[in-house]
Amino acid sequence: MHDIHQLLRSHRSIRKFVAEELDDQVVNDLVRSGLSAATSSNLQATTVIRVRSQDVKEQIADVAGGQQQIVSAGAFLVWCADLNRTRRACEAAGGSMTSGMTEQFIIATVDVALAAQNAVVAAEAQGLGICYIGAVRNDPQRVSDLLELPDDVYPVFGLCIGEPAQDPEVKPRLPLDVVLKDDIYSIEGEAEAIREYDEVVSEYYRTRSGGRKDSSWTQEMAGLVDGEKRPHMRPFLANRGFELR
Ligand SMILES: Cc1cc2nc3c(=O)[nH]c(=O)nc-3n(C[C@H](O)[C@H](O)[C@H](O)COP(=O)(O)O)c2cc1C
Numbered sequence: 142m143h144d145i146h147q148l149l150r151s152h153r154s155i156r157k158f159v160a161e162e163l164d165d166q167v168v169n170d171l172v173r174s175g176l177s178a179a180t181s182s183n184l185q186a187t188t189v190i191r192v193r194s195q196d197v198k199e200q201i202a203d204v205a206g207g208q209q210q211i212v213s214a215g216a217f218l219v220w221c222a223d224l225n226r227t228r229r230a231c232e233a234a235g236g237s238m239t240s241g242m243t244e245q246f247i248i249a250t251v252d253v254a255l256a257a258q259n260a261v262v263a264a265e266a267q268g269l270g271i272c273y274i275g276a277v278r279n280d281p282q283r284v285s286d287l288l289e290l291p292d293d294v295y296p297v298f299g300l301c302i303g304e305p306a307q308d309p310e311v312k313p314r315l316p317l318d319v320v321l322k323d324d325i326y327s328i329e330g331e332a333e334a335i336r337e338y339d340e341v342v343s344e345y346y347r348t349r350s351g352g353r354k355d356s357s358w359t360q361e362m363a364g365l366v367d368g369e370k371r372p373h374m375r376p377f378l379a380n381r382g383f384e385l386r
Pocket residue numbers: 152153154155156205208272273274275276277298311312
């Protein structure tokens with residue numbers, strides 16, 4: 142297998158880091174490479190805030206339910222979807238941005254995810270570990286206030302990067318034939334394949350937790366999507382200029 146596949150398939154989230162700041166040069170290179178990802182219509186709707194203040198990191202960790210990797214990582218970045226810069230560019234060219242379109246929201250969010258994942262792959266290629274922090278959206282208004290984000294900008298996720306202080310197992314993914322389909326969306330054979338995958342995931346959780354966690358992928362998904370999740374997101378986004386119309 143080509144090295145790049147090996148690298149990508151050895152990804153695992155790291156939640157314990159050597160508490161040592163990453164050099165500016167290292168972080169700048171990662172973000173720069175991230176920004177080379179494809180970007181819809183060259184919109185480049187990504188802004189990255191490197192949080193240096195210990196106090197702000199602790200406050201964001203608090204928003205994220207106490208996730209200490211935010212504080213201990215060598216760098217903590219908040220990746221923001223940014224249509225504010227787009228608006229200013231439009232106005233500088235004598236136009237006026239039509240805001241609140243769902244399509245623009247999708248474009249900006251996808252741009253951010255692609256750029257961040259590019260940076261992640263670059264980080265992992267040099268032996269660093271990463272953990273995305275979607276939990277910044279537990280209280281996106283507080284995070285926006287802390288980072289002084291203007292309208293038309295929202296925090297999509299945080300990203301911890303640093304020297305790993307743990308070596309967790311790789312979490313098994315769904316089998317390829319469940320995900321990759323020929324020509325049409327068929328679920329033939331999927332239930333059986335997912336049953337087998339559930340066994341693999343259960344074994345993974347048992348091993349990882351020393352027998353304490355007994356769950357499968359199917360059970361995890363039921364817990365995740367049965368019930369409202371972050372219902373504040375829609376009004377928050379609307380208030381920031383992402384009306385989703
Ligand atoms: C957008 C996004 C947000 C995430 N948010 C969190 C988070 O807040 N805290 C955390 O510990 N892991 C977070 N994760 C990591 C996922 O839980 C993890 O990627 C998933 O369980 C698969 O495990 P792996 O990354 O070790 O392969 C997030 C991942 C993504 C892509």
